[in-house]
Every structure is written in C-alpha cells, then in structure tokens.
C-alpha cells in the first residue's frame with residue numbers, strides 16, 4: 001500500500017512541472033502588463049516603470065523568470081501578491097475554507113439526491129420515473145451555470161425573496177472564524193440567527209454548483225446499479241428473503257459505488273472550475289472569486305500559485321479516491 | 336400431504352423475438368426428508384421451474400400453475416411480503432457458482448448473520464454463536480477467523496459451504512440445490528454432496544438436487560424427475576429408473592454414463608435441446624430419438640401411467656411390449 005502511494009506521488013512530479021509551466025505561460029499570454037495595471041489611471045514615468053520591472057524581474061528573459069519561479073515553488077515559496085503584497089500561500093488558505101465549504105455542500109447535495117435517484121431509476125428501469133429522471137439529468141448536465149444561477153436568483157431571491165443574493169452571511173453578524181467554515185463558526189458564535197443566515201446564503205450557490213455533479217452521479221449510479229442488479233449475489237440476496245430496499249440499498253448499492261466514486265473523484269476538477277463561476281456570480285469570497293479578480297488585476301503570482309494549488313488539490317483528491325476503492329470493495333485491495 | 340406440491344407449472348419468457356416457453360406443464364412433489372433429483376441437459380428448464388417456485392424470476396417471466404403449495408402455503412396467491420417471510424427461512428436455495436453468488440463487498444459472516452437477524456431476530460451475540468455453529472456444521476475449519484473473511488479470500492468449495500451454511504441458517508424445511516457442485520473440482524464435489532445428504536439426515540429437511548450428472552443422481556437421490564426442453568418426461572424412484580427407464584431420453588442419458596459404456600468412446604445423444612426457434616411439432620425429443628415414427632413427429636404425447644413413470648412417450652421402453660435395445 002505504501003509503495004503504491006509513493007509510486008503515485010512520483011507520477012505527480014511531471015504533472016506538477018507541467019501545471020507550473022502552463023500557469024506561468026497562461027497569464028503571460030493574456031494581453032496587459034501588470035505594472036501598468038498597478039499604476040492605475042494615473043500612469044507612471046518611464047523611469048519608475050523600469051525600476052518596478054527590475055524589481056519584479058520582468059526585465060529578465062522568460063526562461064530565467066520561469067526558472068526563478070520554479071526554484072521558489074520547490075522551496076515552498078509561491079511569491080507575494082502584487083496587489084496585497086501578502087504571500088500567496090496565506091491568501092489561498094485564508095480563502096480556501098469558503099470554497100471548500102461550498103464545494104462540500106454542493107457535493108453532499110449532489111450525493112444526497114443523485115444516489116437515491118440513480119438507484120430508483122435503475123430499479124424502475126424503462127418506466128416513467130426512469131425516463132423523466134434521465135432526461136432531467138441530461139438537461140441539468142448541459143445547463144450553462146451562469147444562466148441557471150441567474151434563473152434561480154430571479155425566482156428565489158427576486159420574486160419569492162427567500163434567499164439572499166450574495167456573500168456568506170448577513171453583514172450585521174460579526175464573530176471570530178477559527179475554522180473558516182461559516183456554518184461551524186456561526187454555530188460556535190452562539191449568536192441567534194447567525195447559523196440560519198449562513199445556511200440561507202449557502203442554498204443557491206450549493207444548488208448551482210451541485211447541479212452538474214448531481215446529474216453525473218445520478219446517471220452513473222443508474223448504470224452501475226443496472227449492471228450490479230443482474231449479478232448472481234443479488235439473486236442470492238433475494239433468495240434470502242430480504243426486502244427490496246435492503247437488496248437495492250445495501251447489497252447492490254455497495255457494489256455500484258465503485259464506479260460512482262470514480263466519477264466523484266473526476267468531478268472534483270469540474271467542481272472547482274464551477275466554483276470559480278459560482279463564486280463570481282454570488283460574490284462568494286473563496287478562491288474562485290479570488291482567482292478571477294486576480295486575472296483581471298494581472299496579479300501573476302496569485303494566478304500562478306492559485307492554479308498550482310488547485311491542481312495539487314485535484315491530484316490529492318484523486319489519489320484518495322483510488323484508495324477508497326479498497327475500503328469499499330476489499331477485492332480490489334488485493335491487486 | 337407432500338411438503339411441496341406443484342401442478343401444471345408453466346413459465347413463459349417475453350423475449351425480443353416473442354414468447355418462449357421455458358417450463359411446460361410440469362408437476363412436482365417433494366416430501367419432508369426426501370431427496371428429489373431433477374436431471375436434464377442444459378436448457379431443459381430445471382433452474383427456471385425452481386426459481387419460479389421461489390419467486391426469483393425476472394419480470395419478463397410469466398408463471399402459471401394450477402397448484403403450487405409449500406408447507407400449507409399457497410405460493411400462487413401469496414403476496415411478495417408474505418413470501419419473503421418463507422423464502423430464505425423455511426424454503427432455501429443454493430446456486431451453481433459459489434464464487435459469484437456471495438456478495439464481494441461483505442464478509443461471509445456478515446452475510447450469514449444477516450439472515451439470522453432478518454428471519455429469526457437473534458441479537459448480536461446469538462447471531463455470532465449460531466454462525467459459528469453453522470460453520471462447524473458445514474465443516475468450515477477455524478470458523479471464528481473465517482467469519483470475517485471475504486468471499487475472494489476463500490476457495491470455491493469453502494464458498495459453497497458458506498452458501499450452504501447460509502441456506503440452512505434458519506433450519507429450512509426444503510432446500511433447493513441448483514447444480515451445487517458443477518463449478519467445483521471432483522473431490523470437492525463428492526464432499527459437498529456428502530455434506531448435503533448428511534444435513535438432510537440430521538435435519539430431516541427435503542432436498543431438491545438439480546443436476547445434469549446421472550452419476551450424482553445415482554449416489555445421492557431417492558427419486559428422480561427427468562426434464563427435457565421444459566417438460567417433465569419421466570419420474571421414478573432411483574433404482575427402478577436406472578434399471579428400467581421408460582423414456583428413450585432417460586435411456587439415452589443412462590447410456591452416456593461412463594460405467595455403462597460398451598465401446599471405447601462414450602455414446603452421446605446426437606443433436607441439441609430445442610431452443611426457442613427450433614421446437615419440433617410433436618414430441619419434443621422426436622428429432623433426436625432413434626425410436627421416433629411419424630406419430631411422434633406429429634402429435635405431442637401425454638404422460639403415461641404412474642407405473643410407467645408418467646413417461647411422455649407413445650412407446651415407453653421396458654414394458655411388456657417393448658424392451659430397450
């Protein structure tokens with residue numbers, strides 16, 4: 001097992017270098033000069049420009065700049081933000097809990113609805129519920145996120161006034177945030193209404209971000225269940241006189257979970273990509289919004305470091321998922 | 336009254352190419368403590384008839400029967416919920432492939448204890464004690480440790496023992512064993528058959544042994560029902576069946592036994608069991624029967640008398656008129 005983990009971590013290295021290179025190149029391909037952006041509307045003298053250029057190393061050839069960046073990264077130094085002057089690490093981990101909280105809620109939402117929906121669709125294969133569900137899932141899957149978000153905002157925030165439109169909590173609440181998770185911190189603060197406010201702020205972003213994973217999970221669960229339901233051990237379970245719920249929900253679902261977990265792992269990347277859009281729409285102060293803002297500000301270190309950290313997260317999640325297989329189906333552990 | 340009584344059971348499958356009759360007007364009786372063997376080549380509807388009785392067929396199957404009673408319960412009119420109380424409890428079944436018949440995601444002990452909880456409502460400690468007792472009963476060494484093993488960690492023979500332990504967990508009155516030894520190697524086959532027979536002796540349960548191996552029948556069964564292409568074509572007690580088979584198909588099956596072979600090569604029955612598309616008009620066995628005449632190919636024979644093993648044949652063998660070749 002340890003060998004396996006180590007060999008997997010070794011395969012991270014080329015990916016890691018690749019991502020570093022891409023993020024480094026990506027931001028430089030965009031038109032716009034970070035120093036000009038920093039100067040703002042007032043502009044700056046040529047002398048000052050040359051001075052700042054030298055300070056940030058932009059006067060060096062590109063390969064030299066990349067080499068300096070890479071050596072910094074390897075030593076754990078992602079540089080400082082051009083705008084706030086604070087280390088990228090610190091900013092990332094200050095904002096990451098907000099994104100994590102949203103992503104976890106979105107994933108739980110997708111699982112809570114997607115798993116049962118997939119199971120019920122498979123059990124009622126070909127009947128009305130199955131067809132209705134699978135068409136809905138297809139729509140959900142192909143829905144543009146921003147359009148879906150706006151629709152929900154218009155209906156639930158605009159017309160019905162049920163949910164707030166932006167932020168993580170009403171401004172009138174203020175409390176320390178030791179964990180960075182608003183749901184936990186608001187509960188810990190003991191202020192009445194704070195938790196409720198946090199939940200209400202979470203609802204729409206969760207739905208928006210969870211819709212695509214929900215569709216994917218429902219479809220994957222259905223097809224995995226259909227395969228498992230034809231297996232011999234399901235016939236055995238029926239021959240034991242077990243209830244349908246037990247057979248489908250325990251004997252079959254446990255086996256169907258393997259492919260489902262794979263798509264969950266794979267959709268972490270999609271989820272983070274979706275988070276960028278969702279956070280921007282709902283002014284959610286997480287790394288998605290932070291990255292978008294930084295791109296507009298041509299804040300090179302933030303964009304580079306942020307992309308790199310996100311990529312590492314995705315890789316770690318996928319490794320974790322691979323190891324989960326063995327826990328769910330011990331037969332896989334042996335290989 | 337017999338423990339299991341089936342009259343005129345038919346099963347039709349709705350397939351993409353139309354209706355297919357997999358079981359055709361079969362009668363079956365099993366008494367308490369009796370071992371009935373159902374024999375026939377692959378595709379003769381042995382499994383399907385028993386699965387129909389257990390209520391385990393997929394929804395594409397239509398089951399019809401004049402009578403189907405088990406232990407005083409009418410299986411025809413019973414709803415699913417009531418049937419679930421009997422199936423896995425008084426009426427148990429084991430299958431051909433022990434490896435794939437156990438759930439790979441759960442320890443075998445868990446799978447056995449599940450039955451004990453669902454049907455008998457035993458508590459944790461009682462379940463554990465009973466599971467160990469069952470493992471000892473079916474001859475699994477080191478039961479305490481084996482309970483936490485997963486199916487893939489054990490051999491096929493051990494898994495079949497687990498299946499048997501699971502099936503007899505609630506002391507069933509009738510156990511259906513559907514080719515329990517086909518997937519196992521020869522020495523293990525004999526052990527499993529011995530185990531089943533001795534369990535019958537201990538518990539007095541009825542046992543239905545589905546097989547296509549006449550050797551297994553000779554060693555284990557007391558009464559034999561021969562099926563062909565969905566029909567029951569003969570039924571006798573085991574000794575008279577081997578001595579004086581009445582149906583030409585039974586005769587051919589017996590001729591194919593290695594110990595009866597007179598030549599070097601084993602005689603085989605030419606042709607195959609008719610499937611959905613090549614069902615002959617008259618007697619279903621007529622295309623492969625060396626005695627068949629024009630009448631056999633035109634009309635479907637009704638079962639003969641009990642004395643003639645209810646053979647579905649116009650010209651039964653080993654009668655006064657006719658001796659087997």
Ligand SMILES: Nc1ncnc2c1ncn2[C@@H]1O[C@H](COP(=O)(O)OP(=O)(O)OP(=O)(O)O)[C@@H](O)[C@H]1O
Nearest residue numbers: 348350357376377378379380381382383384393547
């Ligand atoms: N679900 C199903 N749908 C359609 N046809 C089926 C189905 N299950 C079984 N059959 C058909 O019913 C016939 C009888 O099958 P059955 O499994 O009872 O044979 P068997 O006598 O048990 O043979 P074997 O020795 O191979 O187990 C076969 O022709 C088979 O193709």
Ligand SMILES: [Mg+2]
Nearest residue numbers: 381382383513
């Ligand atoms: Mg069979």
